[in-house]
Amino acid sequence: MNAVKLFVLPVLATAMMMTGCANRKPAANVDATQNPSTASTVNTDGLSEDAALNAQNLAGASSKGVTAANKAFLAKRVVHFDYDSTELSNEDLQTLQAHAQFLVANANSRVALTGHTDERGTREYNMALGERRAKAVESFLVTSGVSANQLEAVSYGKEMPINAGHDENAWKENRRVEINYEAVPPLLK
Template structure:
């Protein structure tokens, strides 16, 4: 038997076992309270991403959350008409609630991701997705949000939520998602 046919599986097995042996076991997320009443999170043993997510969830804020705007803050998607970056009247209350929360929570950060349906070229859709994200960003800034809290990004047609090829699917995909990256609203 030829030695090169034995070497490749041996190297692959060594890499797999070495990688598994160096992984940390799953860590438990524990929380506690400080004397001033704020919540602390132990992220010992967590990966960097998992630690950031645990801190963000523990750092959720109820400041700026009212009974009146709670339902609007729960909505994290704004939809658009075909080939448009104009905000609809239905979305103003949602965006106003997010603006109010962001103004009250200066440590909150949001990524505004613009999306389009599958029709049109990749380049056109990337530009349209950016116009949509910038329209939401502009509304939030006009309503008092610090621009440093916002990041507008376009995914164009690359990340559909509905992979159908009809008007209902396209309508769902024409959107901007409001993704809290730090200090999301506490909606309990």
């Protein structure tokens, strides 16, 4: 009986973690020709109610908390990691500090932090590593004053590579956390 529990519990935990990721729907695309601060309608056909609401929220971008000094860092929405690491680089800390400043100034902003890994390792290990990376970014932002209610950490592990290659350059690109604004993104114009 104990052997069954030892097998079933990790399997259930992994299934629960993966279910949360599988149900995530991306926000709708906002027409880039529209001015986000004046756009009143966004095409939300085929989206769930939550995703449609997120798409509408994206149309209300904010310039509050955007400065000339942090604009370039706010434009960067990806931080990268070394192999099997959750350590943030100095360059990434500057990027995250700019996002923290914006999020503190815009309490209605919401961000999904999606953790990714390269293709090496098991699916389970990479799901956990992707989560640790997303949580490392989340922890830095919360420590910088961002409300935890504005953040959601999600892991995709090795399931969504940005580069399909099988070499160090591809792996380096795939070891990342993406900063995805789901409500009130920075207006960088």
